[in-house]
Amino acid sequence: MSGFRLLDLIKFFLPILPEVEFPYERISFDERIVFTVGSGIIFLFGQLPIYGLVSNAQFKIEDPFFNYRNVFAMEKGSLLELGLLPAITAAFIWQLAVGLKLINVNLGLVQDRELFQSGQKLTSFLLAIGYAAGLIYSGYYDSVIQGYDPLTDGLPIGWYVFIFFQIVGWSFFTTLLIEIFDKGYSFGSGILCFLTLQTATNFVRDLVGLEIFPIINSNKSESYGALFNLIRSFSFDLTVLKQNILNAFTRSQFPNLTQFYISLLSIFVVIGLQNFRIEIPIRSTKVRAMNNVYPIRLLYCGALPLLFTYTIITNIQIFGYFLVNILTKFNISSELVALLGKYQIEAFSNDLQLKSGVLFYLSNSSTFISSILSPIRSVIYVAFVVIISTWFAQQWSYISGASPKDTSKQFKEQGISIAGKRDVSITKELSRVIPVAAVSGAFSLSVLAVAGEILGGLGKGVSIIVGVCSAFGILEEFMIEYQQTGGNSQFSGAFGGL
Protein backbone atom coordinates (compact mmCIF):
# COMPACT_ATOMS: atom_id res chain seq x y z
CA MET A 1 0.00 0.00 0.00
CA SER A 2 3.03 2.26 -0.10
CA GLY A 3 3.70 4.54 -2.97
CA PHE A 4 3.02 8.16 -3.55
CA ARG A 5 -0.42 9.33 -4.47
CA LEU A 6 -1.28 12.72 -5.90
CA LEU A 7 -4.28 12.77 -3.63
CA ASP A 8 -2.16 12.74 -0.47
CA LEU A 9 -0.69 16.11 -1.37
CA ILE A 10 -4.07 17.68 -0.71
CA LYS A 11 -3.98 16.69 2.96
CA PHE A 12 -1.55 19.53 3.68
CA PHE A 13 -4.10 22.10 2.58
CA LEU A 14 -7.10 20.62 4.34
CA PRO A 15 -7.03 22.83 7.47
CA ILE A 16 -7.18 26.07 5.49
CA LEU A 17 -9.68 25.06 2.81
CA PRO A 18 -13.10 26.47 3.66
CA GLU A 19 -15.81 23.85 3.61
CA VAL A 20 -19.51 24.62 3.56
CA GLU A 21 -21.34 22.63 6.21
CA PHE A 22 -23.80 19.97 5.22
CA PRO A 23 -27.37 20.80 6.16
CA TYR A 24 -28.21 19.37 9.60
CA GLU A 25 -31.75 18.59 8.63
CA ARG A 26 -33.58 18.35 5.34
CA ILE A 27 -33.72 21.70 3.61
CA SER A 28 -37.33 22.52 2.90
CA PHE A 29 -38.56 23.35 -0.57
CA ASP A 30 -39.03 27.03 0.29
CA GLU A 31 -35.57 27.36 1.79
CA ARG A 32 -34.10 25.86 -1.34
CA ILE A 33 -35.87 28.45 -3.49
CA VAL A 34 -34.56 31.24 -1.25
CA PHE A 35 -31.02 29.89 -1.36
CA THR A 36 -31.14 29.46 -5.16
CA VAL A 37 -32.43 32.95 -5.83
CA GLY A 38 -30.24 34.56 -3.16
CA SER A 39 -26.97 33.01 -4.30
CA GLY A 40 -27.93 33.64 -7.91
CA ILE A 41 -28.40 37.35 -7.27
CA ILE A 42 -25.14 37.54 -5.33
CA PHE A 43 -23.39 35.79 -8.21
CA LEU A 44 -24.75 38.36 -10.67
CA PHE A 45 -23.34 41.14 -8.47
CA GLY A 46 -20.01 39.98 -9.79
CA GLN A 47 -20.68 42.00 -12.93
CA LEU A 48 -19.48 45.01 -10.94
CA PRO A 49 -16.52 46.67 -12.68
CA ILE A 50 -13.10 46.11 -11.15
CA TYR A 51 -11.90 48.97 -8.99
CA GLY A 52 -8.81 50.60 -10.46
CA LEU A 53 -9.80 50.58 -14.12
CA VAL A 54 -10.89 53.57 -16.16
CA SER A 55 -14.61 53.94 -16.82
CA ASN A 56 -16.04 51.84 -19.68
CA ALA A 57 -12.98 49.63 -19.37
CA GLN A 58 -14.94 46.74 -20.86
CA PHE A 59 -14.74 48.34 -24.28
CA LYS A 60 -11.13 49.46 -23.97
CA ILE A 61 -9.55 46.19 -22.91
CA GLU A 62 -7.81 44.50 -25.80
CA ASP A 63 -9.59 41.22 -25.54
CA PRO A 64 -8.20 37.97 -26.95
CA PHE A 65 -10.97 35.77 -25.49
CA PHE A 66 -14.01 37.49 -27.00
CA ASN A 67 -15.12 34.22 -28.60
CA TYR A 68 -15.30 32.17 -25.44
CA ARG A 69 -16.16 34.43 -22.57
CA ASN A 70 -19.91 34.02 -23.06
CA VAL A 71 -19.71 30.30 -22.48
CA PHE A 72 -18.09 30.64 -19.05
CA ALA A 73 -19.76 33.79 -17.74
CA MET A 74 -16.46 35.66 -18.07
CA GLU A 75 -17.39 39.33 -18.02
CA LYS A 76 -14.76 41.65 -19.39
CA GLY A 77 -13.35 44.15 -16.89
CA SER A 78 -15.60 43.00 -14.07
CA LEU A 79 -15.13 40.89 -10.97
CA LEU A 80 -16.31 37.94 -13.05
CA GLU A 81 -13.26 38.25 -15.29
CA LEU A 82 -12.52 34.55 -14.77
CA GLY A 83 -16.16 33.58 -14.45
CA LEU A 84 -16.73 29.90 -13.84
CA LEU A 85 -13.72 28.79 -15.85
CA PRO A 86 -11.53 27.75 -12.86
CA ALA A 87 -14.29 25.68 -11.28
CA ILE A 88 -15.36 24.01 -14.52
CA THR A 89 -11.79 23.24 -15.54
CA ALA A 90 -10.99 21.78 -12.11
CA ALA A 91 -14.12 19.63 -12.15
CA PHE A 92 -13.43 18.21 -15.58
CA ILE A 93 -9.75 17.55 -14.84
CA TRP A 94 -10.46 15.57 -11.66
CA GLN A 95 -13.58 13.73 -12.73
CA LEU A 96 -12.10 12.65 -16.05
CA ALA A 97 -8.81 11.68 -14.40
CA VAL A 98 -10.67 9.37 -12.03
CA GLY A 99 -13.08 8.10 -14.65
CA LEU A 100 -10.31 7.24 -17.08
CA LYS A 101 -8.24 5.80 -14.20
CA LEU A 102 -5.35 8.21 -14.70
CA ILE A 103 -4.94 8.73 -10.96
CA ASN A 104 -5.18 6.24 -8.17
CA VAL A 105 -8.33 7.01 -6.20
CA ASN A 106 -10.77 4.61 -4.63
CA LEU A 107 -14.02 6.53 -4.55
CA GLY A 108 -15.59 3.71 -2.58
CA LEU A 109 -13.74 5.02 0.47
CA VAL A 110 -15.05 8.06 2.27
CA GLN A 111 -11.57 9.50 2.93
CA ASP A 112 -10.66 9.30 -0.73
CA ARG A 113 -13.92 10.92 -1.75
CA GLU A 114 -13.28 13.78 0.64
CA LEU A 115 -9.76 14.28 -0.63
CA PHE A 116 -11.06 14.07 -4.19
CA GLN A 117 -13.54 16.83 -3.45
CA SER A 118 -10.99 19.03 -1.69
CA GLY A 119 -8.70 18.40 -4.63
CA GLN A 120 -11.27 19.90 -6.99
CA LYS A 121 -11.65 22.94 -4.75
CA LEU A 122 -7.91 23.44 -4.38
CA THR A 123 -7.39 23.09 -8.13
CA SER A 124 -10.12 25.63 -8.76
CA PHE A 125 -8.44 28.11 -6.37
CA LEU A 126 -4.99 27.52 -7.84
CA LEU A 127 -6.28 27.87 -11.39
CA ALA A 128 -7.94 31.16 -10.47
CA ILE A 129 -4.64 32.44 -9.07
CA GLY A 130 -2.84 31.19 -12.17
CA TYR A 131 -5.24 32.78 -14.63
CA ALA A 132 -5.31 36.11 -12.77
CA ALA A 133 -1.53 36.28 -12.45
CA GLY A 134 -1.19 35.33 -16.12
CA LEU A 135 -3.62 37.99 -17.26
CA ILE A 136 -1.91 40.70 -15.24
CA TYR A 137 1.57 39.61 -16.28
CA SER A 138 0.53 39.51 -19.93
CA GLY A 139 -0.43 43.16 -19.75
CA TYR A 140 -4.11 42.47 -20.31
CA TYR A 141 -5.09 45.38 -18.05
CA ASP A 142 -2.26 47.75 -18.94
CA SER A 143 -4.28 49.86 -21.33
CA VAL A 144 -7.13 50.48 -18.88
CA ILE A 145 -5.52 51.04 -15.45
CA GLN A 146 -6.46 54.41 -13.98
CA GLY A 147 -3.85 57.11 -14.50
CA TYR A 148 -1.29 54.75 -15.93
CA ASP A 149 0.52 55.21 -19.19
CA PRO A 150 2.34 52.04 -20.26
CA LEU A 151 4.81 53.99 -22.34
CA THR A 152 6.11 56.40 -19.71
CA ASP A 153 5.33 55.03 -16.23
CA GLY A 154 6.92 52.15 -14.37
CA LEU A 155 4.98 49.04 -13.44
CA PRO A 156 1.84 49.92 -11.46
CA ILE A 157 2.44 47.24 -8.82
CA GLY A 158 -0.16 48.66 -6.43
CA TRP A 159 -2.93 48.51 -9.02
CA TYR A 160 -1.83 45.04 -10.08
CA VAL A 161 -2.19 43.82 -6.49
CA PHE A 162 -5.61 45.45 -6.19
CA ILE A 163 -6.87 43.90 -9.43
CA PHE A 164 -5.39 40.52 -8.55
CA PHE A 165 -7.12 40.37 -5.18
CA GLN A 166 -10.44 41.45 -6.63
CA ILE A 167 -10.51 38.84 -9.38
CA VAL A 168 -9.13 36.01 -7.28
CA GLY A 169 -11.28 36.92 -4.27
CA TRP A 170 -14.44 36.84 -6.31
CA SER A 171 -13.40 33.59 -7.93
CA PHE A 172 -13.00 32.06 -4.43
CA PHE A 173 -16.47 33.23 -3.49
CA THR A 174 -17.90 31.87 -6.73
CA THR A 175 -16.45 28.47 -5.90
CA LEU A 176 -17.99 28.60 -2.43
CA LEU A 177 -21.34 29.65 -3.88
CA ILE A 178 -21.14 26.65 -6.20
CA GLU A 179 -20.50 24.52 -3.14
CA ILE A 180 -23.66 25.83 -1.49
CA PHE A 181 -25.60 24.65 -4.53
CA ASP A 182 -23.92 21.27 -4.73
CA LYS A 183 -24.33 20.53 -1.03
CA GLY A 184 -28.07 20.45 -1.56
CA TYR A 185 -29.11 23.90 -0.36
CA SER A 186 -30.36 24.81 -3.81
CA PHE A 187 -31.60 23.25 -7.03
CA GLY A 188 -29.37 21.77 -9.67
CA SER A 189 -25.63 22.06 -9.83
CA GLY A 190 -23.97 25.35 -9.00
CA ILE A 191 -21.97 25.63 -12.19
CA LEU A 192 -24.86 24.99 -14.55
CA CYS A 193 -27.30 27.13 -12.57
CA PHE A 194 -24.94 30.11 -12.65
CA LEU A 195 -24.22 29.60 -16.34
CA THR A 196 -27.93 29.53 -17.09
CA LEU A 197 -28.53 32.62 -15.01
CA GLN A 198 -25.74 34.56 -16.66
CA THR A 199 -26.79 33.45 -20.14
CA ALA A 200 -30.39 34.41 -19.52
CA THR A 201 -29.49 37.87 -18.18
CA ASN A 202 -27.10 38.52 -21.05
CA PHE A 203 -29.62 37.32 -23.62
CA VAL A 204 -32.11 39.94 -22.44
CA ARG A 205 -29.46 42.62 -22.00
CA ASP A 206 -28.08 42.02 -25.50
CA LEU A 207 -31.48 42.67 -26.96
CA VAL A 208 -32.93 45.51 -24.90
CA GLY A 209 -30.02 46.84 -22.83
CA LEU A 210 -30.74 50.52 -22.27
CA GLU A 211 -27.28 51.83 -21.32
CA ILE A 212 -25.69 54.15 -23.86
CA PHE A 213 -21.94 53.79 -24.40
CA PRO A 214 -19.56 55.74 -26.59
CA ILE A 215 -18.24 53.88 -29.62
CA ILE A 216 -14.48 53.50 -29.53
CA ASN A 217 -12.42 55.48 -32.05
CA SER A 218 -15.40 57.62 -32.89
CA ASN A 219 -17.48 60.42 -31.41
CA LYS A 220 -20.81 58.62 -31.64
CA SER A 221 -22.57 56.52 -29.05
CA GLU A 222 -24.96 53.61 -29.22
CA SER A 223 -27.24 51.66 -26.90
CA TYR A 224 -26.04 48.34 -25.61
CA GLY A 225 -29.12 46.37 -26.67
CA ALA A 226 -29.26 45.62 -30.37
CA LEU A 227 -33.02 45.95 -30.73
CA PHE A 228 -33.21 49.01 -28.53
CA ASN A 229 -30.51 50.74 -30.55
CA LEU A 230 -32.46 50.05 -33.72
CA ILE A 231 -35.59 51.55 -32.18
CA ARG A 232 -33.75 54.52 -30.74
CA SER A 233 -32.17 55.41 -34.05
CA PHE A 234 -35.38 54.83 -36.04
CA SER A 235 -35.85 57.21 -38.89
CA PHE A 236 -38.32 57.60 -41.73
CA ASP A 237 -35.52 58.33 -44.14
CA LEU A 238 -35.14 55.06 -46.01
CA THR A 239 -31.42 55.25 -46.66
CA VAL A 240 -30.71 56.00 -43.00
CA LEU A 241 -33.06 53.25 -41.92
CA LYS A 242 -31.36 50.77 -44.21
CA GLN A 243 -27.99 51.75 -42.82
CA ASN A 244 -29.24 51.42 -39.26
CA ILE A 245 -30.66 47.96 -39.87
CA LEU A 246 -27.41 46.85 -41.48
CA ASN A 247 -25.54 48.26 -38.49
CA ALA A 248 -27.83 46.39 -36.09
CA PHE A 249 -26.82 43.12 -37.73
CA THR A 250 -23.12 43.78 -38.14
CA ARG A 251 -21.90 46.00 -35.31
CA SER A 252 -19.06 44.37 -33.44
CA GLN A 253 -18.42 46.44 -30.31
CA PHE A 254 -21.89 45.71 -28.96
CA PRO A 255 -24.08 42.63 -29.33
CA ASN A 256 -25.77 42.49 -32.71
CA LEU A 257 -28.95 41.00 -34.07
CA THR A 258 -27.13 38.23 -35.94
CA GLN A 259 -26.02 36.80 -32.61
CA PHE A 260 -29.54 37.21 -31.28
CA TYR A 261 -31.11 35.26 -34.14
CA ILE A 262 -28.46 32.54 -33.88
CA SER A 263 -29.25 32.28 -30.16
CA LEU A 264 -32.99 32.19 -30.82
CA LEU A 265 -32.63 29.43 -33.42
CA SER A 266 -30.37 27.48 -31.08
CA ILE A 267 -32.99 27.69 -28.33
CA PHE A 268 -35.69 26.22 -30.59
CA VAL A 269 -33.48 23.46 -31.93
CA VAL A 270 -32.30 22.47 -28.43
CA ILE A 271 -35.87 22.36 -27.15
CA GLY A 272 -36.72 20.17 -30.12
CA LEU A 273 -33.77 17.89 -29.46
CA GLN A 274 -34.73 17.59 -25.80
CA ASN A 275 -37.90 15.79 -26.83
CA PHE A 276 -36.18 12.98 -28.70
CA ARG A 277 -35.99 9.87 -26.57
CA ILE A 278 -36.24 6.14 -26.70
CA GLU A 279 -38.73 4.64 -24.31
CA ILE A 280 -37.75 1.24 -23.00
CA PRO A 281 -40.73 -0.71 -21.71
CA ILE A 282 -40.13 -1.82 -18.14
CA ARG A 283 -42.11 -3.96 -15.75
CA SER A 284 -41.91 -4.59 -12.07
CA THR A 285 -40.51 -7.93 -10.95
CA LYS A 286 -42.53 -7.80 -7.74
CA VAL A 287 -45.96 -6.54 -8.69
CA ARG A 288 -47.83 -8.00 -11.62
CA ALA A 289 -49.18 -5.83 -14.39
CA MET A 290 -47.06 -2.83 -13.36
CA ASN A 291 -45.88 -1.62 -16.72
CA ASN A 292 -44.14 1.60 -17.44
CA VAL A 293 -41.52 3.12 -19.71
CA TYR A 294 -37.98 4.15 -18.95
CA PRO A 295 -37.03 7.07 -21.21
CA ILE A 296 -33.49 7.41 -22.53
CA ARG A 297 -32.94 10.84 -23.98
CA LEU A 298 -31.02 11.62 -27.11
CA LEU A 299 -29.16 14.30 -25.15
CA TYR A 300 -28.08 11.71 -22.62
CA CYS A 301 -25.15 13.81 -21.41
CA GLY A 302 -27.00 17.12 -21.70
CA ALA A 303 -24.72 19.93 -22.78
CA LEU A 304 -21.70 18.65 -20.86
CA PRO A 305 -19.83 17.41 -23.98
CA LEU A 306 -20.08 20.87 -25.46
CA LEU A 307 -19.05 22.51 -22.21
CA PHE A 308 -16.07 20.18 -21.99
CA THR A 309 -14.97 20.95 -25.55
CA TYR A 310 -15.11 24.68 -24.95
CA THR A 311 -13.28 24.26 -21.64
CA ILE A 312 -10.44 22.68 -23.58
CA ILE A 313 -10.45 25.28 -26.36
CA THR A 314 -10.62 28.18 -23.91
CA ASN A 315 -7.79 26.82 -21.79
CA ILE A 316 -5.63 26.31 -24.86
CA GLN A 317 -6.35 29.87 -25.95
CA ILE A 318 -5.71 31.38 -22.51
CA PHE A 319 -2.45 29.56 -21.91
CA GLY A 320 -1.48 30.26 -25.52
CA TYR A 321 -2.06 33.96 -24.92
CA PHE A 322 0.06 33.83 -21.77
CA LEU A 323 2.80 31.97 -23.57
CA VAL A 324 2.84 34.40 -26.50
CA ASN A 325 3.18 37.33 -24.11
CA ILE A 326 5.81 35.67 -21.94
CA LEU A 327 7.88 34.71 -24.97
CA THR A 328 7.60 38.23 -26.32
CA LYS A 329 8.75 39.66 -22.98
CA PHE A 330 11.80 37.42 -23.04
CA ASN A 331 12.71 38.73 -26.49
CA ILE A 332 12.24 35.49 -28.36
CA SER A 333 12.29 36.23 -32.07
CA SER A 334 8.90 37.25 -33.33
CA GLU A 335 8.94 34.68 -36.13
CA LEU A 336 9.01 31.90 -33.57
CA VAL A 337 6.23 33.47 -31.52
CA ALA A 338 4.16 33.90 -34.68
CA LEU A 339 4.26 30.12 -35.11
CA LEU A 340 2.31 29.89 -31.87
CA GLY A 341 -0.03 32.74 -32.51
CA LYS A 342 -0.07 36.29 -33.76
CA TYR A 343 -2.68 38.73 -32.52
CA GLN A 344 -3.96 41.75 -34.34
CA ILE A 345 -6.25 44.31 -32.84
CA GLU A 346 -9.52 45.00 -34.57
CA ALA A 347 -10.30 48.70 -34.56
CA PHE A 348 -14.09 48.40 -34.36
CA SER A 349 -14.32 46.25 -31.25
CA ASN A 350 -10.87 46.26 -29.61
CA ASP A 351 -10.84 42.48 -29.96
CA LEU A 352 -7.47 40.84 -30.39
CA GLN A 353 -7.94 38.55 -33.35
CA LEU A 354 -5.62 35.73 -34.19
CA LYS A 355 -3.99 36.04 -37.57
CA SER A 356 -1.66 33.05 -37.77
CA GLY A 357 0.00 30.29 -35.80
CA VAL A 358 -1.19 27.17 -34.06
CA LEU A 359 -3.72 29.01 -31.92
CA PHE A 360 -5.29 30.49 -35.04
CA TYR A 361 -6.45 27.06 -36.19
CA LEU A 362 -8.21 26.38 -32.90
CA SER A 363 -10.14 29.62 -32.91
CA ASN A 364 -13.41 30.47 -34.57
CA SER A 365 -14.15 33.35 -36.83
CA SER A 366 -16.17 36.31 -35.73
CA THR A 367 -18.18 36.61 -38.95
CA PHE A 368 -19.52 34.28 -41.59
CA ILE A 369 -17.41 35.95 -44.27
CA SER A 370 -14.17 35.43 -42.40
CA SER A 371 -14.99 31.77 -41.85
CA ILE A 372 -15.44 31.35 -45.61
CA LEU A 373 -12.22 33.23 -46.28
CA SER A 374 -10.16 30.90 -44.08
CA PRO A 375 -11.63 27.49 -44.93
CA ILE A 376 -8.81 25.40 -43.45
CA ARG A 377 -9.24 26.97 -40.05
CA SER A 378 -13.02 26.52 -40.19
CA VAL A 379 -12.69 22.86 -41.08
CA ILE A 380 -10.12 22.18 -38.34
CA TYR A 381 -12.19 24.03 -35.77
CA VAL A 382 -15.41 22.22 -36.69
CA ALA A 383 -13.68 18.84 -36.69
CA PHE A 384 -12.06 19.55 -33.34
CA VAL A 385 -15.32 20.54 -31.63
CA VAL A 386 -17.32 17.64 -33.05
CA ILE A 387 -14.69 14.98 -32.38
CA ILE A 388 -13.90 16.09 -28.83
CA SER A 389 -17.61 16.38 -27.97
CA THR A 390 -18.47 12.92 -29.20
CA TRP A 391 -15.40 11.40 -27.56
CA PHE A 392 -16.35 13.00 -24.26
CA ALA A 393 -19.97 11.86 -24.54
CA GLN A 394 -18.81 8.29 -25.14
CA GLN A 395 -16.57 8.40 -22.06
CA TRP A 396 -18.97 10.34 -19.89
CA SER A 397 -21.85 7.94 -20.49
CA TYR A 398 -19.68 5.25 -18.89
CA ILE A 399 -18.08 7.19 -16.04
CA SER A 400 -20.82 9.50 -14.83
CA GLY A 401 -22.63 6.96 -12.71
CA ALA A 402 -25.38 6.50 -15.28
CA SER A 403 -23.64 3.86 -17.36
CA PRO A 404 -25.56 0.77 -18.54
CA LYS A 405 -24.07 -1.19 -15.65
CA ASP A 406 -25.03 1.38 -13.01
CA THR A 407 -28.51 1.71 -14.44
CA SER A 408 -29.09 -2.04 -14.46
CA LYS A 409 -27.89 -2.16 -10.84
CA GLN A 410 -30.45 0.51 -10.06
CA PHE A 411 -33.12 -1.51 -11.86
CA LYS A 412 -32.30 -4.55 -9.77
CA GLU A 413 -32.47 -2.59 -6.51
CA GLN A 414 -35.84 -1.16 -7.42
CA GLY A 415 -37.23 -4.45 -8.69
CA ILE A 416 -37.54 -3.35 -12.28
CA SER A 417 -36.80 -5.33 -15.39
CA ILE A 418 -37.09 -4.68 -19.10
CA ALA A 419 -40.27 -6.21 -20.44
CA GLY A 420 -39.59 -9.39 -22.35
CA LYS A 421 -35.95 -9.63 -21.25
CA ARG A 422 -34.20 -11.61 -18.58
CA ASP A 423 -32.61 -9.83 -15.62
CA VAL A 424 -29.14 -10.83 -16.75
CA SER A 425 -29.39 -9.13 -20.10
CA ILE A 426 -30.52 -5.71 -18.86
CA THR A 427 -26.97 -4.35 -19.01
CA LYS A 428 -26.61 -5.63 -22.56
CA GLU A 429 -29.91 -4.13 -23.63
CA LEU A 430 -29.09 -0.76 -22.06
CA SER A 431 -25.61 -0.67 -23.54
CA ARG A 432 -27.17 -1.03 -26.96
CA VAL A 433 -29.01 2.24 -26.38
CA ILE A 434 -27.20 4.49 -23.90
CA PRO A 435 -23.78 5.03 -25.55
CA VAL A 436 -25.41 5.44 -28.95
CA ALA A 437 -27.84 8.01 -27.58
CA ALA A 438 -25.04 9.87 -25.78
CA VAL A 439 -22.78 10.01 -28.84
CA SER A 440 -25.45 10.96 -31.36
CA GLY A 441 -26.87 13.55 -28.96
CA ALA A 442 -23.47 15.11 -28.44
CA PHE A 443 -22.86 15.03 -32.18
CA SER A 444 -26.07 16.86 -33.02
CA LEU A 445 -25.52 19.45 -30.28
CA SER A 446 -21.95 20.12 -31.35
CA VAL A 447 -22.98 20.46 -34.99
CA LEU A 448 -25.62 22.96 -33.93
CA ALA A 449 -23.11 24.88 -31.84
CA VAL A 450 -20.50 24.91 -34.58
CA ALA A 451 -23.02 26.05 -37.17
CA GLY A 452 -23.82 29.01 -34.94
CA GLU A 453 -20.14 29.78 -34.48
CA ILE A 454 -19.40 29.65 -38.21
CA LEU A 455 -22.23 32.10 -38.85
CA GLY A 456 -20.69 34.52 -36.35
CA GLY A 457 -22.34 33.68 -33.05
CA LEU A 458 -19.24 34.56 -30.98
CA GLY A 459 -20.01 31.95 -28.35
CA LYS A 460 -23.52 33.24 -27.73
CA GLY A 461 -25.05 30.24 -29.46
CA VAL A 462 -22.93 27.85 -27.41
CA SER A 463 -23.77 29.54 -24.13
CA ILE A 464 -27.46 29.47 -25.02
CA ILE A 465 -27.30 25.75 -25.81
CA VAL A 466 -25.58 25.02 -22.50
CA GLY A 467 -28.02 27.30 -20.71
CA VAL A 468 -31.17 25.76 -22.14
CA CYS A 469 -30.00 22.19 -21.50
CA SER A 470 -29.05 23.07 -17.92
CA ALA A 471 -32.33 24.87 -17.39
CA PHE A 472 -34.17 21.70 -18.37
CA GLY A 473 -32.12 19.69 -15.89
CA ILE A 474 -32.70 22.19 -13.09
CA LEU A 475 -36.40 22.39 -13.86
CA GLU A 476 -36.64 18.61 -13.71
CA GLU A 477 -35.05 18.56 -10.27
CA PHE A 478 -37.29 21.42 -9.18
CA MET A 479 -40.47 19.66 -10.32
CA ILE A 480 -39.50 16.36 -8.69
CA GLU A 481 -38.82 18.18 -5.44
CA TYR A 482 -42.05 20.15 -5.76
CA GLN A 483 -44.13 17.04 -6.25
CA GLN A 484 -42.48 15.37 -3.28
CA THR A 485 -43.30 18.23 -0.92
CA GLY A 486 -46.95 17.46 -1.53
CA GLY A 487 -47.79 21.09 -2.09
CA ASN A 488 -47.22 22.36 1.45
CA SER A 489 -44.93 25.11 0.31
CA GLN A 490 -45.48 28.75 1.18
CA PHE A 491 -44.42 29.79 -2.31
CA SER A 492 -46.85 27.53 -4.10
CA GLY A 493 -49.52 28.79 -1.70
CA ALA A 494 -48.71 32.36 -2.60
CA PHE A 495 -48.17 31.96 -6.33
CA GLY A 496 -50.16 28.82 -7.06
CA GLY A 497 -53.39 30.66 -7.75
CA LEU A 498 -51.93 32.92 -10.40
Added chain:
Amino acid sequence: MSSSSAQAPGGLRSAVKRKSTAEKKAQNSNALPLSTRSAGAGGSSSTMMKLFTDEAQGLRVDPLVVLFLAVGFIFSVIILHVFAKITGKFT
Protein backbone atom coordinates in the same frame (compact mmCIF):
# COMPACT_ATOMS: atom_id res chain seq x y z
CA MET B 1 -15.14 -41.73 -8.86
CA SER B 2 -13.82 -40.23 -5.67
CA SER B 3 -15.57 -37.36 -4.00
CA SER B 4 -12.78 -34.85 -4.74
CA SER B 5 -13.65 -34.68 -8.42
CA ALA B 6 -17.39 -34.74 -7.90
CA GLN B 7 -19.04 -32.26 -10.17
CA ALA B 8 -21.49 -29.76 -8.86
CA PRO B 9 -24.68 -30.00 -10.85
CA GLY B 10 -24.89 -27.25 -13.44
CA GLY B 11 -22.15 -24.77 -14.23
CA LEU B 12 -19.20 -25.10 -16.49
CA ARG B 13 -17.54 -28.48 -16.76
CA SER B 14 -13.82 -27.76 -16.96
CA ALA B 15 -11.94 -26.29 -14.03
CA VAL B 16 -10.15 -23.77 -16.24
CA LYS B 17 -13.39 -22.30 -17.50
CA ARG B 18 -14.86 -22.19 -14.00
CA LYS B 19 -11.77 -20.37 -12.79
CA SER B 20 -11.86 -17.80 -15.57
CA THR B 21 -15.53 -17.00 -14.99
CA ALA B 22 -14.93 -16.73 -11.26
CA GLU B 23 -12.04 -14.36 -11.89
CA LYS B 24 -14.13 -12.30 -14.25
CA LYS B 25 -16.88 -12.06 -11.68
CA ALA B 26 -14.43 -11.06 -8.95
CA GLN B 27 -12.92 -8.43 -11.20
CA ASN B 28 -16.34 -7.04 -12.01
CA SER B 29 -17.37 -6.78 -8.40
CA ASN B 30 -14.00 -5.41 -7.25
CA ALA B 31 -13.78 -2.77 -9.97
CA LEU B 32 -13.27 0.68 -8.49
CA PRO B 33 -16.17 3.06 -8.95
CA LEU B 34 -15.45 5.52 -11.73
CA SER B 35 -17.27 8.47 -10.21
CA THR B 36 -18.66 9.56 -6.88
CA ARG B 37 -22.15 8.87 -8.14
CA SER B 38 -21.41 5.29 -9.07
CA ALA B 39 -19.85 4.97 -5.60
CA GLY B 40 -23.28 5.88 -4.31
CA ALA B 41 -22.43 9.29 -2.93
CA GLY B 42 -24.07 11.78 -5.24
CA GLY B 43 -21.90 13.88 -7.50
CA SER B 44 -22.00 14.60 -11.21
CA SER B 45 -24.80 12.85 -13.01
CA SER B 46 -24.90 12.40 -16.75
CA THR B 47 -26.33 15.86 -17.31
CA MET B 48 -25.42 17.73 -14.11
CA MET B 49 -21.89 18.77 -13.27
CA LYS B 50 -21.41 18.70 -9.53
CA LEU B 51 -18.20 19.26 -7.63
CA PHE B 52 -18.79 19.26 -3.92
CA THR B 53 -21.21 16.67 -2.66
CA ASP B 54 -19.30 15.18 0.28
CA GLU B 55 -18.59 16.63 3.66
CA ALA B 56 -14.82 16.96 3.71
CA GLN B 57 -12.42 18.05 6.43
CA GLY B 58 -11.58 21.70 6.47
CA LEU B 59 -12.56 25.04 7.85
CA ARG B 60 -16.29 24.57 8.47
CA VAL B 61 -18.46 27.51 7.49
CA ASP B 62 -22.20 27.96 7.43
CA PRO B 63 -23.69 28.66 3.98
CA LEU B 64 -25.22 31.89 5.28
CA VAL B 65 -21.78 33.03 6.38
CA VAL B 66 -20.53 32.45 2.84
CA LEU B 67 -23.39 34.47 1.41
CA PHE B 68 -22.79 37.34 3.84
CA LEU B 69 -19.05 37.34 3.21
CA ALA B 70 -19.71 37.40 -0.54
CA VAL B 71 -22.03 40.38 -0.12
CA GLY B 72 -19.42 42.00 2.12
CA PHE B 73 -16.79 41.53 -0.57
CA ILE B 74 -19.04 43.12 -3.17
CA PHE B 75 -19.77 46.04 -0.87
CA SER B 76 -16.11 46.65 -0.16
CA VAL B 77 -15.52 46.94 -3.90
CA ILE B 78 -18.52 49.27 -4.25
CA ILE B 79 -17.18 51.43 -1.40
CA LEU B 80 -13.80 51.62 -3.12
CA HIS B 81 -15.57 52.83 -6.27
CA VAL B 82 -17.55 55.41 -4.30
CA PHE B 83 -14.46 56.72 -2.49
CA ALA B 84 -12.63 56.98 -5.79
CA LYS B 85 -15.52 58.99 -7.22
CA ILE B 86 -15.73 61.30 -4.19
CA THR B 87 -12.01 61.98 -3.89
CA GLY B 88 -11.83 62.43 -7.64
CA LYS B 89 -14.48 65.17 -7.42
CA PHE B 90 -12.70 67.23 -4.77
CA THR B 91 -9.07 67.00 -5.78
